[in-house]
Amino acid sequence: MxxxxxxxxxxxxxxxxxxxxxxxxxxxxxxxxxxxxxxxxxxxxxxxxxxxxxxxxxxxxxxxxxxxxxxxxxxxxxxxxxxxxxxxxxxxxxxxxxxxxxxxxxxxxxxxxxxxxxxxxxxxxxxxxxxxxxxxxxxxxxxxxxxxxxxxxxxxxxxxxxxxxxxxxxxxxxxxxxxxxxxxxxxxxxxxxxxxxxxxxxxxxxxxxxxxxxxxxxxxxxxxxxxxxxxxxxxxxxxxxxxxxxxxxxxxxxxxxxxxxxxxxxxxxxxxxxxxxxxxxxxxxxxxxxxxxxxxxxxxxxxxxxxxxxxxxxxxxxxxxxxxxxxxxxxxxxxxxxxxxAPDGLYEIVGRTSRFVKMYGLRIDLQRVESALSAAGISAFCADDDDRLIVAARTGRDAGVVQRIAAEAAGVPASAVRAVIVDELPLLPSGKPDYPAVRELAQEHGLPSAGTLRELFADVLQLDPADVDPDASFVDLGGNSLTYVAMSVRLERAIGQLPADWQQRPLQELEAVATPARRRRFWAATVETSVALRAAAIVLIVGSHAELFELWGGAHLLLGIAGYNFGRFCLTPLPRAKRVRHLRNTIGWIAVPSILWVALALLLTDDYTWTNLLLGNKILGPHDSMTAGRLWFVEVLVWTLVALAVLFWLPAMDRAERRRPFAVAMAFLAVGLALRYDALGLELGRDAWFTMLAFWFFAIGWAAAKATTALQRVLLTVVLAVALQGYFDSLTRELLVLVGLALVIWLPTLRCPAALTAAAGVLAEASLYTYLVHYQVYALFPGDPLIGVLASLAVGILITQLVTMARHRLRARRGAVRAAKLTPARR
Known part of the structure; x- marks a missing residue:
């Protein structure tokens, strides 16, 4: 034996x-x-x-x-x-x-x-x-x-x-x-x-x-x-x-x-x-x-x-x-x-002697390229194929981004890198990378071709066309609530009626549903409900402040729509780090222009104080100024997003939301309602309309974005109706907000004339800048509120267009700088 x-x-x-x-x-x-x-x-x-x-x-x-x-x-x-x-x-x-x-x-x-x-x-x-x-x-x-x-x-x-x-x-x-x-x-x-x-x-x-x-x-x-x-x-x-x-x-x-x-x-x-x-x-x-x-x-x-x-x-x-x-x-x-x-006695691997290749006269460490992609949250394998670098990355990644990061890590032109997107990375039975299979993938797949929609996505999202992967969606490419308006309107013109979930569909799938015959029909146009309400809300805000009419509630409607877009564009299936980064970018898109405008207004007017510059007037005061609360909506929105960014940075919160998205949104709504009904005994009274205690509007929009069943939507509608009862001491104001947010809950799109769709898109896209500047613009036309309102809307639209043009030029300049850096490698 x-x-x-x-x-x-x-x-x-x-x-x-x-x-x-x-x-x-x-x-x-x-x-x-x-x-x-x-x-x-x-x-x-x-x-x-x-x-x-x-x-x-x-x-x-x-x-x-x-x-x-x-x-x-x-x-x-x-x-x-x-x-x-x-x-x-x-x-x-x-x-x-x-x-x-x-x-x-x-x-x-x-x-x-x-x-x-x-x-x-x-x-x-x-x-x-x-x-x-x-x-x-x-x-x-x-x-x-x-x-x-x-x-x-x-x-x-x-x-x-x-x-x-x-x-x-x-x-x-x-x-x-x-x-x-x-x-x-x-x-x-x-x-x-x-x-x-x-x-x-x-x-x-x-x-x-x-x-x-x-x-x-x-x-x-x-x-x-x-x-x-x-x-x-x-x-x-x-x-x-x-x-x-x-x-x-x-x-x-x-x-x-x-x-x-x-x-x-x-x-x-x-x-x-x-x-x-x-x-x-x-x-x-x-x-x-x-x-x-x-x-x-x-x-x-x-x-x-x-x-x-x-x-x-x-x-x-x-x-x-x-x-x-x-x-x-x-x-x-x-x-x-x-x-x-290392000094502590531990050994560290810093590279691989056998994974170096020669390209463009350079000695390239393929492991270093893979590490650079991994640091960017991209799972990929790299191999060489004659004079090209082949990168296989898993589905859900942007081929253009993969190509750019790999090229920069290797120090070669982007044209020398071929990025292939696959469902699963090729593995040996041991679970290790199958590099010969990576080379074979390059022969089976081609780089995405540029097309009209690809150029449209690149234009709105400020990307290079080569960076737009046809298998990527608007959300995958970094789209958020601010770029969503421009994209939905321009995309509607390009392909006709949009699917309800277009923002999560791959670009090439949107091309497949294009309906050019419908686009020519006057009533064939549709507009996202949230886009139409943003446009309507900013008109109501400006008109009421300029005393052209008195229809209050637009800002609270915008707060609900902000929550709706938070649920759609910030709480996506992306990894936690990317979620938080996306949320950070959204905060920057709102806070930076707001602070810049306040700084300019401080130099030219007496409208604001240093606390406005910190977007903290409702917290830090002074509270007795005639202009103290003008930016309350921006302050509430920015600090709400900051607090949520901190919370969703926590792994436990991130996991909980992924498992039960509607339940988590409802939990936050419950917190908001506890504040609304003053469960803590703060006794802030009417001031609660314009402070962080108005968070429940944001939360109900967030929950609407995560509602997937009719029962959930009924529950939200009932909660909304009950919570609005007596909130403003104005039936008209309560009905306006109720109808607006109920539309968000129940109707993702509205049918309307094509001309009205285009106008709504322009107004909605400019809503942030219009909100910031309208206080100073309509005041230039005392006794003529109609002209003041039109001028405010026009200035907001103009600033939006100028910012877009500036971003285009900045993108072009970055591309030129990147090309200049790669020039030595080409030699």
Whole structure:
């Protein structure tokens, strides 16, 4: 009986294997392994094992080792022609079926050879890593030591058994009598987590892409009471993601181990202790027990190639059957990674010696380009193809932005970069990047072509046409409530009636719904309800202030529409950082021009004080000035958005809103109503109309944007009607706001004459600047309120157009500067 079988038997009735349908104790596993070893033959043989994460595969893997055969694990369901033809294995095991290809051993196998593995999980290559029993055992014991694995642990097999990382999970747990949950299910499959919870799983392993999937399914909110630790290896994970998962680990009561390894070192070479994942997420940590590093750097340089020494370093490579007779041909592993040892003793990877390409006379680090894209929140793989840089990025990204960031990071012209947007990034079975597949993608996909709508999007959003991806939507491209008006009006003219959710549809889909025949019909035009109400509200505000008529309530209507647009354009499916950045930009679009106008008015008039310059007059006073409350709407809106930006910067709030968008909006509405009804006993009386206590109008608009059912809209309408009752002490004012916000709740668009649609769009787009300047403009026409109102609207429209023109010129200048910077690279 082999030492491996004896080792398994020592753990007796401990459960070794869990599956969906059965459990297997160590004693029974040992019996099966012993039988499998016999079925493979008495002479040492080369055994090709097609692997799945199931009992049959595990038993034959252990059987091959127990019988001192040489096992070559390969992923099931793949083409292994190259390996079969090159190495001509004696035995092939597939789905538990043992096929003897000859009656006796056909290869000369070195006594120390136990396993052959494809490098980095690649398939189809005859270049294999030769591993010995010492390599396997020493690495399994080292991993078990620093992870503190014992008999109570149960690990799920989240990685292929043909991949050294996946195999190391199996080896290290069987070395300590721990349990394994054998499954091929993805971490995105709820059945995986049901099995994990049912068998009280304590750990699982993941490559960087696994953690990207975990973020998509809100892993941090899962209830996993028995989870003890999670390991990450298989490539560098962005430090910011390491930090996020370290935070999740801290709050969830488990540990995160970030590890560094290679097939040539059996699996692991270094690990980052969990307590350092928060403070040093950019480091690979320290060598595993029994191993050591050296950095081979030029004299005086602290950065050089990382070299690993340890008993787990491979015997050497095999490129053909003759190499199977070789003994140990390497003493240390030259990793090919550029590294340094930091003052705190931790090792850091700073680049890759083999991922440099020459383009335009420049030596370009492809890993650096990928890191620059990752820092911008873009998951992408980079490869070279002759004189071009190929970048594959996942769906939802803007190809133009990907192209520009990659070009700037590489220092080459944008024309030298080809960005391809794909549903999923190409991966090897190991979960590592498949760079040859990235090159193939460049042949299958072309760069987006420029078209009319593309130029329209670029014009309104102040982008280069090349930066507008046809697969991106208005929201994806950075559109917000301020650019929404201009885009909706101009888009209506270009393609006819707009779909209700046009702002979230890809540009190329909008081209497909164009209806030119309808555009010529007088009543075929539609206008967004929010756009029409913004136009109407600004006319009501200016007209009432100039005393042309008296119809109050326009500002409160605008506050509700602002909340509606907040829900649509700021709380999108984008990542949290981008949500907050989008919200920050929206605040800037409102606050900056407001402050600039107040500064100008302070120089020319006595209308404002220094507190207006801070947009804080309603908070800081003075409250007795005739002009004290003129900018109350801007102040309330800006500080509301600032407070929400702070709140949604918090991961917990962000997660809650994504899970229950309507419920969260209603919770904020409840807070607003508590202020409206003075639940805190502040007794601000009529002043509450014009302070942060008017927040409930914003909240009800926000909830309207998130309402998806008729019942939710009915609830909002009832709340609106009840809350307005007696709010203004003016039935006319209350009815005006009620009707306006009810339209927002129930009707996304209105049908009206085309000429009226265009006028509404112009007025709505200029509403902010009109609101800011109208106090000073209509005052120039005392005794003639009609001219004062028309002049105010005209000046607001004029300033809007001038700002748009200035932004166009600034964009052109930035493009010229960027081109000038790239000129040396072209030479």
């Amino acid at each position: 082999s030492r491996l079988v004896e080792h398994l038997r020592t753990y007796g009735e401990n459960v070794a294997i869990h599956t969906d349908s059965q459990q297997l104790c160590y004693r029974d596993l040992a019996d099966r392994v012993e039988a499998a070893a016999s079925s493979l033959g008495r002479d040492r043989r080369l055994v090709l094992l097609e692997t799945r994460n199931d009992i049959a595969t595990l038993v034959h893997y252990l059987g091959a080792l127990a019988g001192r055969h040489v096992v070559l694990p390969v992923p099931a369901g793949r083409d292994h022609t190259a390996v079969l033809q090159t190495y001509d294995p004696d035995v092939v095991v597939s789905d538990g079926d043992v096929q003897h290809r000859r009656t006796s051993a056909g290869h000369r196998l070195h006594d120390d050879l136990a396993m052959l593995l494809s490098t980095s999980g690649s398939t189809g290559s005859p270049k294999l890593v030769r591993l010995s029993p010492t390599n396997l055992i020493s690495n399994a014991q080292a991993i078990a030591d620093y992870l503190h694995i014992d008999e109570t642990d149960i690990a799920a097999t989240t990685l292929p058994m043909s991949y050294c990382y996946g195999l190391s999970v199996i080896n290290s747990h069987l070395a300590r009598g721990a349990g394994l949950i054998l499954t091929d299910r993805s971490v995105t499959d709820e059945r995986f987590w049901e099995t994990f919870r049912r068998h009280r799983g304590t750990s699982f392993a993941g490559v960087p892409y696994t953690f990207e999937l975990l973020e998509r399914i809100s892993f941090d909110t899962m209830d996993l009471p028995d989870l003890r630790y999670v390991t990450q290896a298989g490539g560098r994970m962005p430090p910011e993601r390491v930090h996020r998962f370290a935070e999740h680990a801290q709050t969830g009561g488990w540990q995160l181990f970030v590890m560094y390894g290679a097939t040539e070192a059996t699996a692991r070479m270094a690990y980052l202790a969990p307590e350092l994942a928060l403070s040093r997420p950019d480091a690979i940590g320290t060598p595993i027990p029994g191993g050591s590093f050296s950095v081979e750097a030029p004299d005086g340089d602290t950065i050089g190639e990382l070299v690993y020494h340890g008993p787990n370093v491979m015997l050497g490579y095999a490129r053909g059957p003759a190499d199977l007779a070789l003994g140990k041909t390497v003493d240390a592993l030259h990793t090919g990674d550029l590294a340094r040892r």
